[in-house]
Structure formats: C-alpha cells, structure tokens
Amino acid sequence: MSSFLFITLSNIGDALLTTPVLQFLHRYDETAAIDIVGDRRSSELFLHCPYRGEIYHKQKQRFLRGAPALLFELRRKRYDLVVDLRTDILARLVRADKRLSKTTGNGQGHAVERHFAAISPLTEGEEIPSTTLWVGPEDRDYADGVCRQLPGDRWLCIGPGANWEKKIWPAEKFVLAATELGDGLDALVLLGNDSDNRQAEYIAARVQLPCVNLCGRTTLLQAGAVMERTSLFLGNDSGLGHMAAAVDTPSITLFGPSNPGRYHPWGPRAAWLAAPDSNIENIPVNIVVEKVRERY
Known part of the structure; x- marks a missing residue:
C-alpha cells in the first residue's frame, strides 16, 4: 500500500478548493492511504473522506511554535508522495520519495486550477473534478x-x-x-x-x-x-x-x-x-x- 501526505489550506473555503487535488490523488493510486495536514477547524471537512489516513493539525495562529511537534509526528513515517498546497517548506522537511508543491507548476487563473498545476507531473491533461464535502x-x-x-x-x-x-x-x-x-x-x-x-x-x-x-x-x-x-x-x-x-x-x-x-x-x-x-x-x-x- 502506498502512503501519501496531503497538506491543505486553512480557511473553510480554501480547504474545499483543494479537494479536487485530493480526489485526483485517490484516482492516481486507489491503494494509497492519504494523511492530511490541515487546521483544526477546517480539517473537520475531511473527517469522512473514505481514503484518508491520519489527520494532523497545523495551527495557523501558532506559526512556528507548533511546527516542531507536527514535524516530529510526520517524520515518523516515510511517504511515497507529499503534496503541499500551503507552502513548500513542510514538504522539504518530511521524509518522502517524491515532493510536489505550489512551486511545482505554473498555475494561473482560478485557485483550483493553480492547485491542480502543483500536481501537473501526475495529471497528464486530466479534467479537474468538482469540489467535494464528505457528509457523514x-x-x-x-x-x-x-x-x-x-x-x-x-x-x-x-x-x-x-x-x-x-x-x-x-x-x-x-x-x-x-x-x-x-x-x-x-x-x-x-x-x-x-x-x-x-x-x-x-x-x-x-x-x-x-x-x-x-x-x-x-x-x-x-x-x-x-x-x-x-x-x-x-x-x-x-x-x-x-x-x-x-x-x-x-x-x-x-x-x-x-x-x-x-x-x-x-x-x-x-x-x-x-x-x-x-x-x-x-x-x-x-x-x-x-x-x-x-x-x-
């Protein structure tokens, strides 16, 4: 089984605009368990995602103060792929075979299109899906x-x-x-x-x-x-x-x-x-x- 790490955004709307990328990652490798890093409140949106692994919290208000503990948890695993739509800093610090971030692509236009550009080495012209909210x-x-x-x-x-x-x-x-x-x-x-x-x-x-x-x-x-x-x-x-x-x-x-x-x-x-x-x-x-x- 593959292991992916997906780093999403903070606010509710911003986090939902990253879900097309999360859906694509599942289609790309349906065997992968996808761990998610998000803010404590907006990470509720991913609670019932059927292919998620663990949910980790990055607290925006704490800036770097909470980063060492988060990084310690993440570095306990080695990931096949990390996709970081927030920055490219965390992706560089975790243990991973492949890393993609918002600096990977040359995204323009709508936020969803820019997020999808970050995983352009994987998509090969795939159509961008709609956003999704997994309701329990x-x-x-x-x-x-x-x-x-x-x-x-x-x-x-x-x-x-x-x-x-x-x-x-x-x-x-x-x-x-x-x-x-x-x-x-x-x-x-x-x-x-x-x-x-x-x-x-x-x-x-x-x-x-x-x-x-x-x-x-x-x-x-x-x-x-x-x-x-x-x-x-x-x-x-x-x-x-x-x-x-x-x-x-x-x-x-x-x-x-x-x-x-x-x-x-x-x-x-x-x-x-x-x-x-x-x-x-x-x-x-x-x-x-x-x-x-x-x-x-």
Whole structure:
C-alpha cells in the first residue's frame, strides 16, 4: 500500500478548493492511504473522506511554535508522495520519495486550477473534478431532524454573514429578496456561525415565510448536510458558498471586494454575482431575485 501526505489550506473555503487535488490523488493510486495536514477547524471537512489516513493539525495562529511537534509526528513515517498546497517548506522537511508543491507548476487563473498545476507531473491533461464535502450519516440524521420542522420542500438556504463586513450584503436586502421570492418558496434556512446571528435574527424577524435560524448551532458537516437538503443556497462570499457547491446544491454567491474569477465556488451548479464597483451593497435586489429564479 502506498502512503501519501496531503497538506491543505486553512480557511473553510480554501480547504474545499483543494479537494479536487485530493480526489485526483485517490484516482492516481486507489491503494494509497492519504494523511492530511490541515487546521483544526477546517480539517473537520475531511473527517469522512473514505481514503484518508491520519489527520494532523497545523495551527495557523501558532506559526512556528507548533511546527516542531507536527514535524516530529510526520517524520515518523516515510511517504511515497507529499503534496503541499500551503507552502513548500513542510514538504522539504518530511521524509518522502517524491515532493510536489505550489512551486511545482505554473498555475494561473482560478485557485483550483493553480492547485491542480502543483500536481501537473501526475495529471497528464486530466479534467479537474468538482469540489467535494464528505457528509457523514450522523450529519444527515441531524439534517433530517431540522427539515422535518419545515413545510413543503422548496427551501432557500441563506448565508447572511462573512468574515469581513465589506463582504456582507445588507440584511435588509436579503429580506427584500426573500419577500419577492416568497410565492415560490416554502421556508428559509439561515446558516452561519455565532457572529452571523445579528444578520440572521434581523432576517428571521422580518420575513413572512417559516424560517429556522441555525447560525452558531451546527458543526460544519451538519451545515453541509442541511444545505444538501435545500433547493438553493444564496449568500455572501464565505465558506458556506463553497460548501454548497461541494454538496452539489445550486448556489449563488455574492461578491464585493473579492475576485470571483479566482475564488468563486467550483462546481457545475455554482453561480455568482459580483458588484461592478466592488461594493457589495450596490448589488441590486432585483438582479439577485432574477438570478435565483434563473437557477431555481
């Protein structure tokens, strides 16, 4: 059996954008157990990956302070292949027969294309797969419990928050969009973390549709399982948009100052709207509503 080491990225969306490479590595050698290095929170995304080996944590906030212990663990093995999409430093320090990193290829364009360029010596023109989120049965059980509370089956999932204020479409515009779409919907599901609760509560208090607010109340994989059951995801540029694409739920992501050409969710059912002046507040409600109706 072969042994690979895969070093992924930190943030939720960034980590998901590396999953096409992980899928290819499995196709390249289906016998390989693939150990994964990731951040403690985002590594949950890989928990149910059927071909993973061990998961090791690299803590971004600790910088070099946690590196010796991590390196000690990794050097206990010898790997047939190391793929490092974070830097090329760790790949040089572990024991390996072959090393590939972001300096290997000459990647341009979207982040997924640049990641795939890092393994270009192996790919030989292979098509890049979609991103993937491996949801477990217990996560789907949680989603079933949530969805049993909702009427009908036309559910719009909204991600009202983001990690930067300039990436957040105003909550009142989500209300206006949901109101305009109301006749075609049975319920709303609001997803996010604790810091998104202010926007979520604002929306939940003003929409006329049945609404469940799950902000801060789910794990990442539970959120993914809930999105898997909804009809469409609408939200800001955050990890949730990438999660929706990774569970193959139709999605529309709203971009302000970020570059969608480089960071849009990767998948055949993922769409996005970008503010022409990079100010997300200036994305009109009617354009969002039109896009939702086009996709849903």
